[in-house]
Amino acid sequence: MHWLRIWSVITGALLLAACGGTLPPATISIWVDSDGFSPARVEAPAGKPLSIVVRNLDAQEHQWAIQTLPMVVQGKADPMAGHNMAGMSDAGMGSTPPQLHIVAPVGEQAELTFTPAQRGEYPFLCILPGHSEQGVLVVE
Ligand SMILES: [Cu+2]
Numbered sequence: 001m002h003w004l005r006i007w008s009v010i011t012g013a014l015l016l017a018a019c020g021g022t023l024p025p026a027t028i029s030i031w032v033d034s035d036g037f038s039p040a041r042v043e044a045p046a047g048k049p050l051s052i053v054v055r056n057l058d059a060q061e062h063q064w065a066i067q068t069l070p071m072v073v074q075g076k077a078d079p080m081a082g083h084n085m086a087g088m089s090d091a092g093m094g095s096t097p098p099q100l101h102i103v104a105p106v107g108e109q110a111e112l113t114f115t116p117a118q119r120g121e122y123p124f125l126c127i128l129p130g131h132s133e134q135g136v137l138v139v140e
Contacts, residue, residue, distance in 0.1 A: 025049035025113050032104060032126070032133055033058040040135035044116060047072060051113045052137075056104035065098035065127045066137065072115035084112045098127065 025048075031038045032054060044050045054064045071082070082100045104110045116122075116139040125134040 023048070025051040027051045027053060029053045029055060030064065030135070031055050031057055032062045032064070034060070034133075036133040037064070037124070037126075037135040041138065042135070043138045043140060046116050046119050046139050049113060049115045051111055052100075052102065053109055053111045054102045054104040055109040056106060059106060061106055061128065062104050062126045062131065062133060063128055064100075064102040064104065064124055066100040066122050066124045067096070067098045069099055069114075069122045069137075069139075070117040071099075072117045082112070082114060084110050100124075101127075 026044060028042045028044060028050065030042065030052065033056070052064065054062070056062050082098075084102045100112065100114065102110045102112045116137075119139050122137045122139065123134060124137055126132070
């Protein structure tokens with residue numbers, strides 16, 4: 001019995017330590033294949049850093065984009081801050097580029113970190129021509 005009590009004290013101390021400093025971003029993993037995003041509905045708190053990780057399980061490229069989402073800007077404004085286009089192909093860039101944009105190459109994952117500023121429901125979708133995967137990011 002005694003070791004259980006010690007363990008709970010240690011765990012509590014670690015939790016306190018975690019809350020005291022700068023929190024690492026919360027991470028949401030979203031899988032995508034030709035059937036769509038999974039999960040298609042994800043939730044995150046406003047005003048806290050959020051990492052979206054898109055894992056592409058398909059044999060073709062997919063993207064994850066939100067057209068408009070108010071963000072907390074940290075440090076100097078970087079016009080590419082909302083983009084992770086390491087695996088970018090020419091397809092998918094319309095006349096109005098989305099504010100948030102992740103390109104997930106075949107069999108790989110890509111990550112983007114940002115801080116949503118306002119509550120709301122923000123639809124996300126794959127913007128490649130002919131693709132219809134979609135979902136929603138709920139900021140609470
Ligand atoms: Cu797609």
